[in-house]
Amino acid sequence: MSERxxxxxxxxxxxxxxxAVRAVLDDPRLELVGLYTxxxxxxxxxxxxxxxxxxxxVAATDDVDAVLSTRPDCIVYMPHWPDIGELERILGSGVNVVTTARLVNGEYYPDDAGSRLAAAARAGGATLVGTGMNPMHVPTVALAATAMCRHVSRISITESMDCFGYGNTATWTGYGFGGPPDSADIKAKLLAAEPDYAETVSAMARAIGKEIxxxxxxxxxAxxxxxxxxxxxxxAEGTVAGVDATWTGSRAGAPVAELRTTWTLGSVLGHRQDPEWRLAFGYLVEITGDPNVKLTMSFAPADYETFDIGTTTAMPAVNAIPAVVAAPAGVLTPLDLPLVTARRR
Structure with missing residues (x-):
């Protein structure tokens, strides 16, 4: 692959x-040969x-055959939600996939999705890797920090921020924002929309030697x-302006891995809510072990006015492309790849 x-x-x-398109165009290791819309x-x-x-x-197309006919080495798969049948077709045709589409390995998706994706990857000799900022980049950083510990009993990650800058209407209405404050209904929506969070806590637990x-x-x-x-x-007044959700993977009733998302929309602009939550505007990692470890992560653009809000989700996928193409066939996570880093400009 180094010759072209x-x-x-x-x-x-x-x-x-x-x-992601901008990142691919800017990376001399990569060549954009197709765009699906x-x-x-x-x-x-x-x-x-x-x-x-x-x-x-390169013209955008909705013709899957036309996309596959360009003979790509890798598809950067970023729809709002993944289509398992679509991914089976891509993998089965021998094309590698790196995705940020709410998918780690399909383990917690319905209709035996994980096994189907693994079978398609084996049949096509292709690799599927699910990543993104959170999941899976932040959990990967958190797990790397456990290398300083003699043992670990629990790992917890909190994403705490106002998400006003990510103006995707379908995402936020899908999570219940702007709707009635019905926690049970929002829980049901999250369970349907985010199987990748369950997949992430499972992967985190496995990385420290536990099956949940x-x-x-x-x-x-709020x-x-x-x-x-x-x-x-x-x-509207009285409707949901903040959601605090915690996914906990347990073994025999004991928490092993936890992924929490505390999101608001508009509090950074001064809009008030009830209850008011103190936001970290980043990620908090707590590792319980010997020793205990705490990390705080945040991103600070040089210019918020021109910051490309898609960067932090897109780049873990784009930067991983060479490693995904070089990886053995199968359904992998970023934990299975060599260290993924950005390139010097």
Whole structure:
């Protein structure tokens, strides 16, 4: 692969997808050969134009056969939700996949998705890796920190931030924002929308030598104290303006791995909610072991006005492409790859 650029197809071009397109175009190791889109209004448009760049001669298409005919080495798969049948087809055709689409290994998806994906990868001699900021980049960093411990009994990660900058309406309404403060209903929505969180706590537990036998989810919500219009979503007074969800993987009733997301929309702009949550604006890692370890992670753009909000989700996938292409066939996680790093500009 060192003698030629890695041929890459970008699958979808939303907030994260267009960030990935820019990253692929900027990486001399990679060559963009295709762009798949679900949107009728994007069909035929140049990938460079869609990503805010000069045209690059790659037109967006919704024709899967046309995409696969470009003979890509890797597809960067970033739809809003994964289509397991679609992934089976891609892997079965021999194309590697790195994805941020709410998927780690398919283990907690319905209809035996994990086994189906593994079988397709074996049949095509291809590799599937699920990643993204959280899951799976932050858990990978957290697990690397356990190397300083004699033993670990529990690992906990909290993502705590206001998500106003990520203006994806479907994501936030799908999580219950702007709707009634029904924690049971929001829990059901999260269980359906985020099997990757259960997959992540399971992978975290395995990495420290434990197989979990249960994944629990607890949900609390906060309500807006006044109407707010954020442009991409309207949140009325008394409706959900914050969601605090904790996924806990346990063994024999004892917590082993925990992934918590504390999200608000608009509190960073001064909008108030009840209850008010003190946000970390980043990630908190707590490792219980010998010794105990605590980490705090955050990203600080040089210029918030021009910051590409898709970067932190897209780059763990784009930076992993060479390692994914070089990896053995199968369904892997970032924990199975060599250390993935950014490149010097």
């Amino acid at each position: 650029p890695i041929r890459v197809v970008q699958w979808t071009s939303g907030i994260v997808g267009t960030s 679900h949107s009728a209004d994007k069909r035929g448009l140049d990938a460079g134009t869609l990503a805010g760049r000069d045209p690059v001669g 036998d249960d994944v629990g989810l607890t949900v609390e919500c 309500v807006a104290l006044a109407d707010r219009d954020l442009g991409f979503i309207r949140i």
